[in-house]
Structures are given as structure tokens and as C-alpha cells.
Amino acid sequence: MTRDITLGQYFPGSSPIHRLDPRAKLLLTIAFIVYIFVANNFWSLGFLTVVTFCLMAVSGVPVKMYFKSMKGILFIVLFTSVLNLFYGSGPVLVQIGFMQITANGIQNAIFIAVRIVSLILFSSILTFTTSPTELTDAMERLMSPLKSLHVKVHEIAMMMTIALRFVPTLLEETDKIMAAQKARGADMESGGLMQRIKSLIPVLIPLFVSSFRRAYELAMAMECRCYHGGEGRTKMKVLHMVALDYIALLFGAAVLAVVILLNIFLPTVI
Amino acid sequence: MIPLLETQDLCYTYGAGTPFEKKAVQNVSVKIHQGEFIGVIGHTGSGKSTLIQMLNGLIRPTSGKVLLSGRDIWEDPKKIRAVRFKVGMVFQYPEDQLFEETVLKDIQFGPRNMALPESEIERRARAAAKFVGLPDDLLDKSPFELSGGEKRRVAIAGVIAMDPDVLILDEPTAGLDPAGREVLLSEILDYHKKRGNTVLLVSHSMEDVARVASRVLVMNASHLQMLDRTEAVFARDQELESIGLQVPQVTKIMAELKGRGYPVKTCLTVEQAVAQLLPLVRKGDDRA
Amino acid sequence: MEFIKAEDVHFTYDEPNEEHPDAPVHEVLKGIDLSIGRGEFVALLGHNGSGKSTMAKMFNSMLTPTSGKVLVDGMDTADESKTYDIRRQVGMVQQNPDNQLVASIVEEDVAFGPENLGIEPKEIRRRVDEALKAVDMYEYRTHAPYKLSGGQKQRVAIAGILAMETACIVLDEPTAMLDPRGRAEVMDTIRMLNHDKGITIILITHYMDEAVQAGRVIVMDSGRILTQGTPEEVFSQVDLLKTHKLDVPQATELAFRLSNAGCKFPRCVLTIDECVDALVPMLSGKGDSA
Numbered sequence: 001m002t003r004d005i006t007l008g009q010y011f012p013g014s015s016p017i018h019r020l021d022p023r024a025k026l027l028l029t030i031a032f033i034v035y036i037f038v039a040n041n042f043w044s045l046g047f048l049t050v051v052t053f054c055l056m057a058v059s060g061v062p063v064k065m066y067f068k069s070m071k072g073i074l075f076i077v078l079f080t081s082v083l084n085l086f087y088g089s090g091p092v093l094v095q096i097g098f099m100q101i102t103a104n105g106i107q108n109a110i111f112i113a114v115r116i117v118s119l120i121l122f123s124s125i126l127t128f129t130t131s132p133t134e135l136t137d138a139m140e141r142l143m144s145p146l147k148s149l150h151v152k153v154h155e156i157a158m159m160m161t162i163a164l165r166f167v168p169t170l171l172e173e174t175d176k177i178m179a180a181q182k183a184r185g186a187d188m189e190s191g192g193l194m195q196r197i198k199s200l201i202p203v204l205i206p207l208f209v210s211s212f213r214r215a216y217e218l219a220m221a222m223e224c225r226c227y228h229g230g231e232g233r234t235k236m237k238v239l240h241m242v243a244l245d246y247i248a249l250l251f252g253a254a255v256l257a258v259v260i261l262l263n264i265f266l267p268t269v270i
Numbered sequence: 271m272i273p274l275l276e277t278q279d280l281c282y283t284y285g286a287g288t289p290f291e292k293k294a295v296q297n298v299s300v301k302i303h304q305g306e307f308i309g310v311i312g313h314t315g316s317g318k319s320t321l322i323q324m325l326n327g328l329i330r331p332t333s334g335k336v337l338l339s340g341r342d343i344w345e346d347p348k349k350i351r352a353v354r355f356k357v358g359m360v361f362q363y364p365e366d367q368l369f370e371e372t373v374l375k376d377i378q379f380g381p382r383n384m385a386l387p388e389s390e391i392e393r394r395a396r397a398a399a400k401f402v403g404l405p406d407d408l409l410d411k412s413p414f415e416l417s418g419g420e421k422r423r424v425a426i427a428g429v430i431a432m433d434p435d436v437l438i439l440d441e442p443t444a445g446l447d448p449a450g451r452e453v454l455l456s457e458i459l460d461y462h463k464k465r466g467n468t469v470l471l472v473s474h475s476m477e478d479v480a481r482v483a484s485r486v487l488v489m490n491a492s493h494l495q496m497l498d499r500t501e502a503v504f505a506r507d508q509e510l511e512s513i514g515l516q517v518p519q520v521t522k523i524m525a526e527l528k529g530r531g532y533p534v535k536t537c538l539t540v541e542q543a544v545a546q547l548l549p550l551v552r553k554g555d556d557r558a
Numbered sequence: 559m560e561f562i563k564a565e566d567v568h569f570t571y572d573e574p575n576e577e578h579p580d581a582p583v584h585e586v587l588k589g590i591d592l593s594i595g596r597g598e599f600v601a602l603l604g605h606n607g608s609g610k611s612t613m614a615k616m617f618n619s620m621l622t623p624t625s626g627k628v629l630v631d632g633m634d635t636a637d638e639s640k641t642y643d644i645r646r647q648v649g650m651v652q653q654n655p656d657n658q659l660v661a662s663i664v665e666e667d668v669a670f671g672p673e674n675l676g677i678e679p680k681e682i683r684r685r686v687d688e689a690l691k692a693v694d695m696y697e698y699r700t701h702a703p704y705k706l707s708g709g710q711k712q713r714v715a716i717a718g719i720l721a722m723e724t725a726c727i728v729l730d731e732p733t734a735m736l737d738p739r740g741r742a743e744v745m746d747t748i749r750m751l752n753h754d755k756g757i758t759i760i761l762i763t764h765y766m767d768e769a770v771q772a773g774r775v776i777v778m779d780s781g782r783i784l785t786q787g788t789p790e791e792v793f794s795q796v797d798l799l800k801t802h803k804l805d806v807p808q809a810t811e812l813a814f815r816l817s818n819a820g821c822k823f824p825r826c827v828l829t830i831d832e833c834v835d836a837l838v839p840m841l842s843g844k845g846d847s848a
Contacts, residue, residue, distance in 0.1 A: 164662050165659065165660060165662045169704055172704070180359075182328060183359040202369045222660060225674060226671060234673050236665075236669035448766075518808060520809070526830070540815060
């Protein structure tokens with residue numbers, strides 16, 4: 001069940017996107033998320049969606065994986081779209097009780113759905129082509145100016161690395177403990193809300209206990225390997241921006257220009 | 271006689287219909303009778319974990335049937351919990367599942383889920399604690415204060431307290447030291463003899479399996495490779511080695527001697543080997 | 559050449575009780591003297607609670623003696639200014655393969671140690687590749703650890719220590735949670751490191767078939783050294799081991815029981831082959847009706 005989750009899953013490869021500096025990728029992803037909200041008509045949003053599909057193709061990660069990552073949030077997409085369906089003005093197309101569906105509402109629903117889907121797909125490009133360590137490394141570097149404000153940048157990055165490392169391990173453990181409690185007759189599939197929350201206790205307590213044990217052992221293992229904070233630490237993978245990264249950033253700027261132009265010069269359908 | 275537990279053409283496929291499809295168990299048909307002690311062997315990934323989890327309804331077969339006393343356990347999926355009370359399952363490192371405030375309460379978790387009367391819950395929990403050799407003064411302690419070996423016993427008692435007709439143990443001695451393994455194995459064997467129920471013991475230790483099992487089930491690459499009397503299975507040492515399994519050292523020694531033409535039979539324990547070898551050695555002395 | 563030396567090491571986990579200074583303290587180590595030479599392969603045996611894991615943590619200054627001394631390459635483990643120098647020399651691999659890998663990618667995990675030491679990026683790359691090749695995990699360098707088998711994870715953990723170029727590796731029951739195939743992989747790796755790379759190995763285990771592969775076996779019981787010597791010397795004391803809740807390999811036990819019954823074994827046997835070879839000249843009846 002929990003095996004389906006693709007969160008933070010990395011697919012090693014050698015596509016141009018894989019080779020980009022993670023800092024450039026992180027910045028571009030943040031920029032793109034902003035663009036998606038800047039885009040206010042179908043032309044500009046459509047353009048961004050096409051760009052996303054092109055980048056997905058360039059990434060070399062199987063398209064199947066992208067759609068698998070959509071599975072988990074399909075419900076949210078449907079929910080927000082359906083909600084938007086009923087918030088429209090203009091001529092009524094369908095009347096269900098007191099709720100009305102208008103042409104405008106349908107457009108809204110589609111617009112929102114496309115927005116969320118491109119958002120998820122674009123973030124997936126980042127997580128599929130960047131190893132978690134690279135990602136946290138990029139955050140550490142980008143946030144390093146904050147060090148002067150006494151923000152513990154290295155510690156935050158290290159915590160994220162470890163959290164990402166242990167997500168799959170803990171999911172697997174959750175499965176195992178649930179099976180063990182079911183074998184002792186625990187009923188987790190029926191009953192009301194309170195009943196169900198109560199039935200989680202036999203799973204959560206063992207999970208906490210084992211997490212503490214893991215944390216203790218991991219701390220020991222890290223000390224054995226001479227870990228002593230960020231001071232004087234080097235990295236195997238040194239980040240340095242090369243031509244490819246500057247081209248990518250320029251590309252990002254160009255995309256913004258196109259979005260703004262499309263926003264201004266093509267009619268707003270909505 | 272209807273077998274207590276039977277599988278017919280049992281199959282399970284993970285992620286059926288996706289690119290990650292993996293056949294874990296294929297066409298396994300076995301009959302297990304009341305009172306048997308069965309060793310289950312096979313290396314990691316052979317399908318033995320999936321197989322045993324189908325036997326108590328934790329995993330629903332993709333095709334095929336599991337029959338308990340002749341009835342399909344999935345006949346009414348709503349009653350699958352009742353099956354889990356009859357086919358008890360102790361997972362690997364079961365101490366990871368303890369969660370109650372006291373040892374006694376934790377052992378009572380299973381019987382309480384069965385909705386038994388309070389007096390019966392209490393009686394069963396105490397009896398189960400006795401079976402696994404937990405002293406009374408531990409019962410009111412927090413399970414998290416106990417040693418590793420004691421926690422293991424508490425977890426096993428938690429399943430025994432449901433009084434299952436079939437008890438499945440997945441590597442109950444993993445991670446214990448030799449003395450701990452020895453004691454726990456004896457306790458399981460004792461419990462089996464006194465209670466007279468059916469036990470399935472999954473183990474990587476061929477020495478343990480050879481010592482306690484009356485029949486051995488061998489899984490290999492998602493198929494049933496063998497199910498036969500323990501002597502008969504371990505006599506096929508070369509076949510076992512070809513699928514990455516060992517036989518006990520003493521069995522191997524006797525097999526080597528047999529291969530060199532000495533009149534010895536398959537042995538499972540050191541005692542048996544000594545009994546067979548002593549007469550032969552004496553004879554050798556006489557001749558010299 | 560002496561590399562690690564322990565002199566009269568005592569250890570107790572409890573702080574002295576100030577209210578009841580006479581209250582009995584539970585001493586885990588009760589005076590351990592031992593010396594381990596460079597390039598040795600030592601197995602440390604003992605049942606749970608014998609103090610062997612506590613002793614293991616003394617070798618790289620994870621714990622320091624309550625009284626007595628541990629010297630690593632001449633450095634006192636109690637000297638805090640030397641802690642990192644000692645851990646550069648003596649690496650440690652633990653029992654649970656899941657709880658000692660830090661990064662989500664194999665090669666990045668192996669790089670963790672050298673990164674902490676502040677080594678040049680190019681040199682780290684070289685060491686990581688070399689370490690992964692040594693444990694035969696190079697082709698898995700970009701995999702996620704959680705998708706590997708237990709034996710593979712342990713080999714990655716060993717590579718993580720190798721990349722620090724330590725002179726000695728302490729392994730605390732590295733195979734206890736593995737299946738037979740994983741155990742064999744890890745033992746092959748350990749033997750290779752000792753034999754081909756001359757790395758000092760201290761293997762804590764309660765599997766006798768692993769201990770027989772060592773050059774020297776030290777048996778601990780309730781905080782003391784019970785006996786030590788070559789595997790032959792130690793395992794020939796079958797009675798002593800059994801009374802201290804330890805096991806011997808079945809081959810050794812068979813030979814022991816037969817020799818108690820009057821058969822003369824030329825020497826202590828440890829493996830299946832040795833046992834068969836020793837038995838054959840004693841047996842008769844070959845070719846008799848089987």
C-alpha cells in the first residue's frame with residue numbers, strides 16, 4: 001500500500017536536466033511555480049504546460065513515473081475542479097438543485113486542473129532528476145547568507161537529508177507493524193472516526209519507539225564516522241555553475257517573458 | 271480426513287497489471303494436518319513470507335484457495351479476523367510490535383480483540399506467559415524495560431494467548447545468542463507438545479529445523495520445491511545446495527561419508543551421528 | 559606490531575550513587591587486558607550481556623573506561639583531543655544495516671566519512687569509488703539504500719568506513735540480522751579486507767562458524783576474558799564453552815563426543831571437511847552392505 005508512494009524518488013540518469021546544478025534547478029522550479037500563478041489565460045498557461053511536457057521528455061525519466069506521481073493527488077485535483085465548476089457567472093448550462101454549472105464554471109474548473117497538474121509535474125521533474133542529497137545541498141548553499149543571521153543552515157540541511165533517507169524505511173516499518181497488529185486481531189478497517197483513531201495507537205507507539213532507537217543508533221554511527229557538524233566539512237560533489245546552468249537560467253527568464261507577453265496580448269478567455 | 275490447513279493452487283502477484291509486477295507465489299498446493307510441526311525454509315525472496323501471510327488472511331491470494339478445516343477462508347471476507355485468531359502469526363522481530371503500558375496488558379491485546387469475557391482474557395494471558403517462561407513479577411512491568419530476549423517472549427505470548435489452532439513463527443530466534451535460541455526453541459517445542467496444535471516454523475537455521483520439525487516445506491523462486499519428512503528433505507543435500515540452501519553440518523558430514531561408500535544413513539542431530547558412527551569406529555579399531 | 563592495547567579496563571554504565579555510595583554498581587567490564595596487533599583478524603565471542611559490545615565501543619572511543627586504559631596506536635582513548643584521530647584509525651560497523659546509512663544514495667553515503675574529515679573533493683571521489691569496488695558494490699553506487707538487501711547494505715556500511723582509510727574495522731555483530739546469503743557476503747568481504755588489504759579486523763559475533771575464520775578468538779564471559787587463542791585452541795575446550803552458554807560448530811561437537819567415547823582425533827576439527835578427513839581413517843565397513 002505505502003509502496004506506491006513516489007515522494008522524493010530519484011531516477012539516476014545523465015540527461016541535461018540531471019547534469020544541471022541543483023541550485024539552478026531549485027531556483028528554476030521556484031520561478032516556474034510563480035509563473036504558473038502569473039499565467040492568467042489559457043494561452044500562457046498552455047505555453048507553460050507545453051514547456052513542462054518538453055522538459056519531461058528531455059529528463060529521460062519514464063513518463064509512467066510522472067503519472068504515478070499524479071495518482072496520490074488526483075483526489076485534490078478533482079475536488080478543487082469540481083468546486084470551481086459551481087462558481088461561475090454567465091448563462092446557466094445545467095441546473096442541479098440550487099447549484100448551477102455555467103460555461104464560465106467549466107472553464108474555471110479546467111484552468112485550475114491544468115494549473116495543479118503542471119505544478120505537480122514540474123516539481124516531479126526536480127525530484128526525479130535530483131538526488132535528495134543534491135537537493136538539500138543546494139538549499140544549504142542558497143540559504144548560506146542566512147548564516148549571518150544565526151540560522152543553523154547546515155543542521156537544517158542535514159536534518160532534511162536524514163528525513164528523506166528514512167521516509168521509505170519508516171513506511172516499510174509501518175506496513176510491518178500494521179500487519180503484526182492485524183494478526184493479533186486489531187481492526188483498522190471499520191468503526192467510526194474515534195474508533196479508527198484509537199485503533200492507530202498500537203501502530204503509532206511501536207513506530208515512535210523504533211524511531212527513537214533508530215535515531216540513537218544513527219547518531220552513534222555518524223559519530224563513529226567523525227561527524228562534528230558543518231565546520232571544516234567538505235563535499236564530494238562540488239557545485240559549480242557551468243555554461244549549461246546559465247543557459248538554463250536564461251531559458252527561465254525567456255519563459256517568463258513569453259508568459260507575460262501572452263498574458264497581455266492574447267485575449268483572456270475567462 | 272480433512273487437513274487442518276490446505277492450499278489449492280495458491281498464487282500471489284505483487285502489483286498485478288503494473289510495470290512492477292512480480293510473481294511472489296505460484297501454484298502452491300499443500301496439505302497440513304492437525305498436530306504437525308513443519309519447518310519452512312527458502313532463502314530471502316523465495317516467497318515464503320508471502321505464503322505464510324496468505325495462510326492467515328493477511329494477504330488475499332490473487333488466485334487459488336486457502337482452506338481451514340475444509341472451508342475457504344475468503345468465503346466471507348468480513349469474517350477474516352476470525353481466521354487470524356485460529357491461525358496465529360508471530361512476525362520476525364515481534365518485539366517491535368509491543369505498545370501497552372504493561373506486559374500483561376500487551377499479551378491481553380489479542381484475546382481482548384476476540385471479545386472474550388474478562389476472566390478468560392486474564393486466564394489465557396497468564397497461561398501464555400507461563401508457556402514462554404515469563405516470570406510473574408515481569409507481568410506488571412512496562413514491556414520497554416525488558417531485555418531483548420524477554421520482549422521477544424512477550425510478543426510470542428501475545429499470539430499464543432489467542433490459543434490458535436495453527437501457530438506460524440517467522441524466525442523466532444533471529445538475533446538471539448546461542449543460549450537464547452536454544453531455550454526459546456525448547457519452549458516452542460514444549461508448547462507444541464502440550465497444546466498439540468500445528469506449528470509452522472520459518473527459519474534460516476537448518477540446525478533448528480532439523481531438530482524440531484517433523485516435515486519440511488522448501489520454497490524456491492516462488493514455487494514449492496519440496497514438502498516431505500525432515501530426513502527425506504535433508505537427504506537431498508545436493509538439490510538444496512543447488513538452490514542456495516545448506517543442510518546442517520552434521521547431516522553434511524554423514525552425507526559425505528555415505529558418498530565415500532560408508533554404510534551410514536541421513537542424520538539430523540549430533541546424537542544420531544554419534545550413535546551411527548561409534549559402532550563403525552570400534553570395528554575399525556578391532557581390525558587394526 | 560601492537561596496535562590496540564587494553565590495560566585492566568573496568569566499565570560501569572551507572573554513575574556512582576551519591577545517596578547510597580555502598581549500593582552495588584553493575585560492572586559490565588571487570589578488568590580486561592588485551593593486545594591486538596596490526597593486520598590481525600580477531601573474533602570476540604560471548605553470549606548477550608557478556609560485555610563484548612561494550613568492549614567493542616572502547617576501541618574507537620565511543621566509550622571510555624571507568625578505570626584502566628585503552629591505547630590505539632599509542633593514543634589514549636580518554637584524551638578528548640585525540641577522539642577524531644582515533645576514529646580515523648578505527649572504524650565501526652553496527653548490527654542494524656538500516657540505522658547506519660545517512661544518505662539516500664549509496665555513493666553519497668560512502669562519501670559521508672571522508673567529507674567529515676575535510677578531504678579534497680577529488681580525493682573523496684577516488685576513495686569512494688575504490689571503497690565501493692573493494693566491497694563489490696560499485697555498480698550499485700547510484701541506488702537508494704532501502705532497495706538493497708541486508709548483506710548489500712552492510713557492505714555499503716563497510717565501504718563507508720573503508721573510504722576513511724582506517725587501519726582497523728570493528729564490526730559489532732554485523733551479520734546478526736542477515737540471512738545466510740547476506741552473512742556469507744559480509745564474511746567474504748571481511749576476510750578479503752584482512753587478507754588483501756591488511757586491515758585489522760575485530761569481529762564481534764555469536765556465530766561460531768564465523769569465529770573459526772579468524773586468526774585469534776577471544777571469549778568473553780560476564781565482563782572478563784574467559785579464554786583466548788587460535789580457533790583450534792579455543793574450540794577444543796568444548797565443555798568450557800558449553801558451561802558458559804556458548805555453542806561450538808556441529809563438526810567440532812561431533813568430534814568431541816566421539817573422542818569422549820574413545821575415538822582418537824589427531825587434532826581439533828572445526829569444519830565439515832576437517833571432520834570428514836579425520837573420520838575416514840578411523841572408519842571401517844566401507845563396501846559393506848549399506
